[in-house]
Amino acid sequence: MAKLIITVAVTGSVPTKQQNPHLPITPDEIADTARRCRDAGASIIHVHARDQTGKPTLDPDVFAAIARAIRAQCPDLIIQISTGGRAGADPQMRAAAVRQLKPEMASLTTGSVNFPDRIYENSNEVIEFLARAQKESGTKPEMEIFDTGMIETAVALADKGLADRPLHFDFVLGLPGGTQPATPRQLLHLVESIPCDSTWTVAGIGRHQLPMGVLGILLGGHVRVGLEDNLYYAKGALASNATLVERIARIATELGREIASPNQAREILGLRRCA
Numbered sequence: 001m002a003k004l005i006i007t008v009a010v011t012g013s014v015p016t017k018q019q020n021p022h023l024p025i026t027p028d029e030i031a032d033t034a035r036r037c038r039d040a041g042a043s044i045i046h047v048h049a050r051d052q053t054g055k056p057t058l059d060p061d062v063f064a065a066i067a068r069a070i071r072a073q074c075p076d077l078i079i080q081i082s083t084g085g086r087a088g089a090d091p092q093m094r095a096a097a098v099r100q101l102k103p104e105m106a107s108l109t110t111g112s113v114n115f116p117d118r119i120y121e122n123s124n125e126v127i128e129f130l131a132r133a134q135k136e137s138g139t140k141p142e143m144e145i146f147d148t149g150m151i152e153t154a155v156a157l158a159d160k161g162l163a164d165r166p167l168h169f170d171f172v173l174g175l176p177g178g179t180q181p182a183t184p185r186q187l188l189h190l191v192e193s194i195p196c197d198s199t200w201t202v203a204g205i206g207r208h209q210l211p212m213g214v215l216g217i218l219l220g221g222h223v224r225v226g227l228e229d230n231l232y233y234a235k236g237a238l239a240s241n242a243t244l245v246e247r248i249a250r251i252a253t254e255l256g257r258e259i260a261s262p263n264q265a266r267e268i269l270g271l272r273r274c275a
């Protein structure tokens with residue numbers, strides 16, 4: 001079994017410091033978190049940006065400041081930029097940080113979802129626009145799969161030459177409006193639905209983060225943890241990003257699954273650039 005790639009999604013667009021004071025918001029806070037998570041076994045950091053007031057922003061200069069701060073503390077960590085639409089719907093702005101920074105990875109959601117508070121809208125036109133921006137920037141997309149049909153849309157991007165094979169998927173389970181419930185059967189169905197040369201990771205939302213992560217380890221996939229998806233270490237006990245990475249790395253080690261370094265993760269994912 002390949003070594004385990006741990007992605008840490010440290011901030012997201014939705015959580016607030018009021019909900020969890022460990023949430024990193026500023027570039028320096030995100031970089032400090034990145035170092036702790038890198039030390040604990042994370043090889044990819046999934047990055048969202050916030051403005052001075054803590055609100056989500058797509059400003060590429062803020063992403064650039066975050067990337068600089070991360071690189072200063074952990075030069076080898078793989079930076080994965082979010083192109084998610086919660087910070088704004090304009091596709092040009094969603095692609096702006098990818099075009100400016102040309103990160104090794106970026107997220108790409110291949111469909112629309114009814115989130116509890118709003119519609120997360122990704123038309124085929126927007127998806128292809130974002131895919132093209134990533135392809136032209138030499139950025140590997142992580143296909144964010146909120147429902148099974150999104151797999152076919154991702155594969156169609158590869159068929160159209162807008163994404164390179166092998167594809168990499170992130171299965172998001174347990175989010176209201178997305179793939180529900182977060183069960184082994186649902187995860188297995190998703191794993192069996194992707195092209196066999198693909199790689200995949202799993203992001204369980206909220207209390208599903210730990211059981212889905214453990215299943216990901218056992219099934220030979222990879223795991224995403226972090227405060228973007230889950231604010232709690234256990235019921236009533238707040239987590240930090242580092243404690244979530246430490247726990248999943250510890251469990252993987254106990255299960256005999258070795259943890260990938262960032263450069264080993266690059267090899268597994270076929271990333272073009274090596275630090």
Ligand code: ZN
Nearest residue numbers: 012082084228
């Ligand atoms: Zn995200």
